Amino acid sequence: MFGDNYTFIERTFPLLCSGLCFYTVLEAQNVIINDNHHNHNQYYFSKDSITSPGPNNTVTISGSSVVNYTAVQKIKLNPGFKVIEQTGNGNFNATIYGQPDFAVDILEPDTATHEIGMYNKLELGLILPAKINMLVDTFMNNPPNSVFENYFGLNPFNPEDISIEAHFNSLDYPGTEEKIVYGFYYKDYDYIDLNPEVGYWEEIPTDYHWRIRFAPDKPGLWSTDIFLKFKSDSTLPSLYHLDFQFNCETSTNPGYIVQNENNPRMLKFNESDEQFFGTGLNLAWPTHWVPQEYGYYTVVDPNIFVDHRDYFRKLASKSGNFARLVITPFDFNFEWEKLNFYDSKISIDTIRWSEITSNYDLVGRLALAWEMDSLITLCENLGIYLVLCHELHLEFSSSHYSPGFGNYPYVWPNNPYNTIPGIDSVTDFLANDLAHKYYKFKLRYMISRWGYSSAIMGHELLSELDQINCIGYYGKGMNITWEYCPYKDPTERGIQFIEDLNDWHNEMIEYIKGSEGLNYHNHLYSTSYGGIPKNFDSIYYSMDFVNLHIYHHIRLKNKSRYLYARSFRNKPGLWEKPFYFGEMGLTGTTDEGCSITVYYFCDDLSVHNDLWATAVISGISGGMHWWWDKGIVEYHLNTLDPLSNFFNNVDLVNNEFSHIGSNWDNDVIEDDSVKFEYYFTRTENHEIIYGWIHNYNVYWKNFTYQHQDCLKEPSHSWSPNCIPAVPSVVDSVYAKIDFDSIEDNQVFTLLKYNTRTGNFLPPEEYMSSNGTLIIPFGYLGANPDDTSHPADYGFILYKNQ
Numbered sequence: 001m002f003g004d005n006y007t008f009i010e011r012t013f014p015l016l017c018s019g020l021c022f023y024t025v026l027e028a029q030n031v032i033i034n035d036n037h038h039n040h041n042q043y044y045f046s047k048d049s050i051t052s053p054g055p056n057n058t059v060t061i062s063g064s065s066v067v068n069y070t071a072v073q074k075i076k077l078n079p080g081f082k083v084i085e086q087t088g089n090g091n092f093n094a095t096i097y098g099q100p101d102f103a104v105d106i107l108e109p110d111t112a113t114h115e116i117g118m119y120n121k122l123e124l125g126l127i128l129p130a131k132i133n134m135l136v137d138t139f140m141n142n143p144p145n146s147v148f149e150n151y152f153g154l155n156p157f158n159p160e161d162i163s164i165e166a167h168f169n170s171l172d173y174p175g176t177e178e179k180i181v182y183g184f185y186y187k188d189y190d191y192i193d194l195n196p197e198v199g200y201w202e203e204i205p206t207d208y209h210w211r212i213r214f215a216p217d218k219p220g221l222w223s224t225d226i227f228l229k230f231k232s233d234s235t236l237p238s239l240y241h242l243d244f245q246f247n248c249e250t251s252t253n254p255g256y257i258v259q260n261e262n263n264p265r266m267l268k269f270n271e272s273d274e275q276f277f278g279t280g281l282n283l284a285w286p287t288h289w290v291p292q293e294y295g296y297y298t299v300v301d302p303n304i305f306v307d308h309r310d311y312f313r314k315l316a317s318k319s320g321n322f323a324r325l326v327i328t329p330f331d332f333n334f335e336w337e338k339l340n341f342y343d344s345k346i347s348i349d350t351i352r353w354s355e356i357t358s359n360y361d362l363v364g365r366l367a368l369a370w371e372m373d374s375l376i377t378l379c380e381n382l383g384i385y386l387v388l389c390h391e392l393h394l395e396f397s398s399s400h401y402s403p404g405f406g407n408y409p410y411v412w413p414n415n416p417y418n419t420i421p422g423i424d425s426v427t428d429f430l431a432n433d434l435a436h437k438y439y440k441f442k443l444r445y446m447i448s449r450w451g452y453s454s455a456i457m458g459h460e461l462l463s464e465l466d467q468i469n470c471i472g473y474y475g476k477g478m479n480i481t482w483e484y485c486p487y488k489d490p491t492e493r494g495i496q497f498i499e500d501l502n503d504w505h506n507e508m509i510e511y512i513k514g515s516e517g518l519n520y521h522n523h524l525y526s527t528s529y530g531g532i533p534k535n536f537d538s539i540y541y542s543m544d545f546v547n548l549h550i551y552h553h554i555r556l557k558n559k560s561r562y563l564y565a566r567s568f569r570n571k572p573g574l575w576e577k578p579f580y581f582g583e584m585g586l587t588g589t590t591d592e593g594c595s596i597t598v599y600y601f602c603d604d605l606s607v608h609n610d611l612w613a614t615a616v617i618s619g620i621s622g623g624m625h626w627w628w629d630k631g632i633v634e635y636h637l638n639t640l641d642p643l644s645n646f647f648n649n650v651d652l653v654n655n656e657f658s659h660i661g662s663n664w665d666n667d668v669i670e671d672d673s674v675k676f677e678y679y680f681t682r683t684e685n686h687e688i689i690y691g692w693i694h695n696y697n698v699y700w701k702n703f704t705y706q707h708q709d710c711l712k713e714p715s716h717s718w719s720p721n722c723i724p725a726v727p728s729v730v731d732s733v734y735a736k737i738d739f740d741s742i743e744d745n746q747v748f749t750l751l752k753y754n755t756r757t758g759n760f761l762p763p764e765e766y767m768s769s770n771g772t773l774i775i776p777f778g779y780l781g782a783n784p785d786d787t788s789h790p791a792d793y794g795f796i797l798y799k800n801q
Contacts, residue, residue, distance in 0.1 A: 010701065015261050021582070030051070030771050031044065031048075031049065033051070033052040033053065033054075033069070034052075034054050034057045034059060036058075036060045036061075037061050037062070038063040038065060039090075042065070042066075042068075042069075042072070045070045045167075046070075046071050047215065048071065048095075049071050049076065050069045050070075050074075050081070051078065052069065052077055052081055052082055053078055057080060058081070058082065059081050059082070060082045061084075061086075062082075062083070062084050062086065063085065063086070063088075063089075063090055064086075064087050065086075065090050066089065066091055067091075067093075067755070068093045070245075072096070072242060075094045077094070082538055089232070093618055099127065101228070101240055102127055102128050102129060102228070103127040103241075104125070104226065105124065105125045105127075105208070105210060106123070107124065107125045107651050108121075108122065114247070115248075116209075116246060116247070116248050117252075117253060118217060118218070118219060118251045118253060118255075119215045119217060119251060119255050119271065120215055120253055121453070121705045122246065123603055124211065124214075124226075125207070125210070126164065126226070127207055128210060132162070132228075134153075136154050136162070137151050138153030139153030139154055139155050140343065143341050145338070146338070146339070146419060148168055148439030154231075155158070157341060157441065158187035160231055161230070162226055162229070162231070163182065163229045164182060164210060164212065164226065165180060165696075166214065166224055166225070166226045166227075168181070168216070168224050169225075170216070170221075170224065171221040171222060172218065172221055173220065180519060181212060181451070181452070181564055181757055182212075182518075183214070183340075184449045186211045186449075187364075187367070187370065188370070189203055190202055190204050190316070203367075211449075213452040214452055215454065215522075216248040220248060221246075221248075222247070222362040223243050223291065224243075224246070225241070225243065226240070226244065226256075226403075234734075254269035254274055255269045255272060256271075256454050256522065257270075257276050257385060258524070259329040259453075259545075262655045262656060263652055263653065263654075263655060263656060264576045264577070264578075264656075265577070265618055265656075266620060266657070267576060268653050274321060275651070275652040277615075277621060277647040278321060278385070278580065278620055278649075279321055279322055279611075279621065279622055279640045279741030280324075280384070280621065280624065280640070281600075281625040281626075281628055282323070282326075282567070282583060283325065283328065283631060284324060284325060284334075284389075285325070285328055285331040285667040286304035286331055287629045300368070300560075304331075307429070307498065309374065309375060309378050312375070312378055313378075313382065314633055314634075314637065315384060315637065316383065318641055319641045319643075319644040319645075321384055321386075322384065322385055322387075322638050323379075323626045324386070324582055324583075324624050325386055325387065326373075327388065327392075327441070329410040330412065331371075332371060333365070334366060334368055335365070335416060336416060337415055339419055339420065339438055340416075340441055342365055342366060342445065343364035345363075366597065372449075372450065373450075373578075376453050379453075382455060385456070385457040386457075387457055387459070387460055387526075388446075388456055388458075388459050389459075389460035389462075389703075391462050391463065392410075392459055393463055393464045393465065393467045394410065395411065395415055396415065396468045397468070397470055398470075399427060400411050412469070415433050416469075420438070425469070426468060427469060427500065430497075431503070434506060436504070436508075438507070439512050441507045443508065444518060447512065447520050451522055452522070452605060454522075456523050458524035458544065458545060459523055459525050460525075460527060460547060460613065461505060461525065461787055462528065464528055464549060465527055466529050466530050466605065467485065469486055470485040474505065498534065501537075501539060501685070502538055502539050504538070505542060506542050524544035525543055525545075526543045526544060526547045526599070527539060527547065528546060528549060529547070530549050531550065531564075532564050532567065532568055538759075540577070541772075544578075545620065546574060546578070547579070547582040548562055548579065548580075548582065549581065549584065550581060550583075550584055551585055551586070551587040553567070553587060553701075555699050557584075558613035559615070559664045562660070562662050562679055565579070565619075565660065566660060569618075579620065580619040580620045581622045582624050584610055584623040584626065584699065585606070585625045585627050589789070591638065597627050598629050598711060600630040600631040600636065601630060601711075601716060602707040602711055602716075603700065603709060604635065604638065604639060605699065605700050605703055605784055607625055607632055607639060607696070608784070609694065611623060611640075612692045612694070612794065614694060616679050616692045617680075617681060618657055618658075626695075639755070641758055642753075642758035646690075646796075650690050651688070657681045657683050657688070658682075658683065659682050659683075660681070661681075662679045663676075663735075663786055675697070678692065678694065679691055680737065680739070681736070689796070689797040690795070690796045690797075692793070692794050693792060693795065694780070694792040695733075695780035695792060697782060698780075698791040701724050703727070704724060705724065726776055726782075729780065729781055729782045730779060732782050733776070733779060733793070734775060734776045734778070735772055737772075738772050739772070741771070742771055744768060744770065745767050745769070746773075747766070747768075748765065748767070748768070748797045749763050749764070749797065750775060750797055751763055752764070752777070752794075753793060753796070755790065755792055755793065755794050756790060765800070773797075777793060780792065780793075
């Protein structure tokens with residue numbers, strides 16, 4: 001018995017141990033192992049003792065198996081334990097371990113009691129032995145040009161070099177599954193000389209370069225065992241810190257967002273069971289646009305991150321709770337200049353900021369990860385939930401020239417995955433084993449650092465995967481053409497490309513969620529298209545939610561989105577998944593040559609109409625507008641309050657909304673003959689219907705006449721030829737809802753909703769006839785500012801009992 005001051009004892013049984021191995025410790029049993037292993041690795045750990053095998057059993061370890069027994073007090077190997085016919089690197093190790101090899105401190109929450117609220121962040125700081133720190137510093141101070149070169153030290157971003165594994169167990173709920181999270185390498189920063197022209201990051205010294213983040217989901221006492229493992233050819237022994245304890249208390253955090261089992265097309269919080277319906281938009285990246293030849297792109301500068309967080313505060317002030325973020329090399333992407341090195345100096349050639357001089361000591365990309373830490377913490381405090389998109393398709397495009405981005409530097413020729421041996425093109429990335437391996441390292445770092453947070457609704461692996469490897473030529477006075485876009489290629493080459501995309505997504509999801517990978521289930525996962533998937537494209541079958549992008553500037557844009565949703569919903573196996581429009585908005589130019597996006601500086605009508613039309617067709621949110629920096633955040637978020645209030649009055653948790661409908665179901669071809677449009681979602685049993693009806697003349701272009709002074713400002717470049725007709729009032733407006741089967745004279749209660757004031761009107765009652773319900777709305781006004789005569793209504797129908 002070792003008491004409180006444990007003595008380090010190690011017994012190793014290497015390849016020389018063949019035949020019958022016998023070693024006995026005369027102590028009480030705790031864990032009994034009866035598993036046999038041939039060419040299979042396994043690690044066992046017990047805080048007390050391990051006995052192998054159990055009475056009247058045998059345990060055989062053979063072939064290339066690597067099997068480790070680790071216990072705090074004792075290990076007993078009974079007769080019947082064998083290590084035989086070892087091959088390759090096969091070995092067996094037994095270790096009895098005592099005192100911690102490194103220090104662990106609680107960094108967050110910063111309280112004397114260290115009481116952690118459920119689903120809130122626990123951050124542990126590790127102080128490793130000096131020898132380990134020296135080896136990491138050796139690598140960090142002199143990283144190789146390529147990970148495929150020989151290098152000195154330990155790469156802290158390569159888990160094959162050094163891996164920190166934390167096992168969390170709820171002691172008050174012993175049946176709870178053990179949760180394993182991984183440590184990550186960290187640097188701390190602050191701002192110096194931050195001013196409107198240019199800002200600077202300064203690294204702040206810290207004793208805690210290694211961090212572990214975890215959010216407990218049960219109240220009471222928790223225990224943590226932390227293991228450090230090193231590369232297989234290292235002489236470094238594994239290190240341990242066992243039974244680090246902390247206490248968790250209940251909190252107001254509603255938990256993680258999950259698929260709702262009662263209504264699988266919708267979302268809820270796993271702890272509170274409250275529904276989640278998103279009201280927000282893309283705040284895709286911080287913007288500080290610098291003009292380049294034939295286009296603009298943003299620069300990496302601390303100012304943009306400070307301003308970007310103000311966008312989130314403005315969103316929250318208008319009941320916004322949802323935002324989509326795209327991780328790119330010019331904002332939060334920590335891996336670009338070098339593969340598997342997450343702190344490369346950000347090249348001044350790609351920043352192209354003329355005011356930066358030699359006295360600007362450019363820090364590495366871990367400063368960008370630090371900025372992401374700040375943003376996620378802000379979202380946790382504001383109640384905003386994020387979709388994190390991991391990759392922009394432009395980084396997998398073969399040309400520097402891309403519409404709207406000018407001579408964009410972050411493209412495939414500069415992508416670090418292009419340096420992997422055996423990769424000659426973007427398409428090779430999808431099928432290359434080494435590329436998969438290093439991308440999984442990146443995923444592991446992201447999840448280790450941010451996977452704890454309940455402010456992340458979900459992850460999007462790729463943005464607009466159907467545009468990967470498209471070569472865009474864009475120049476002054478030139479049209480955009482796509483010379484090669486394999487997703488759109490109808491030949492065998494295109495089919496193979498889609499199969500590779502499917503396989504890549506499936507492998508990454510299996511790594512994230514599978515027991516052989518990260519076994520990570522806190523967040524939902526998706527990917528996205530610039531349109532709608534092909535018929536033979538099955539990528540979404542392994543995804544948790546569906547993400548569609550569709551832009552238009554014509555009146556028919558909401559009809560198009562509805563028809564997209566309807567056709568997508570008809571795909572077998574996908575109707576049961578949550579979906580939303582991850583990108584939408586005005587884009588392109590009119591027939592008169594007017595640039596559309598400048599309209600956002602002047603009016604909110606497109607934002608208002610698009611949000612309502614997409615929100616009521618069974619999505620998890622209103623569609624996510626693009627062009628956040630074109631005036632939407634500054635001037636046009638007022639529609640979010642009424643939209644949020646409307647959905648607070650629709651029970652999305654306890655009702656299965658399964659059918660969508662519209663007047664466009666009647667195959668109207670000529671949109672000029674349409675005076676009004678409506679969209680709705682209903683339950684299978686017709687108990688509840690919610691929707692939106694709208695004067696079809698009240699759309700953005702018919703109101704440019706009111707905003708000519710704004711649109712003609714020099715920075716907006718609006719043509720005076722774009723003045724349309726004035727919209728008109730529409731009378732005799734109604735919504736027609738056909739039912740699969742319903743008795744005549746069924747009474748429904750209607751609640752009309754003023755989408756501008758956020759108020760419900762007094763209830764009205766209507767009766768079904770011949771399997772149809774006709775809901776009259778009288779007339780719809782033609783002036784969105786006239787709230788007493790609305791141009792549109794939301795509505796909720798309840799079937800009377």
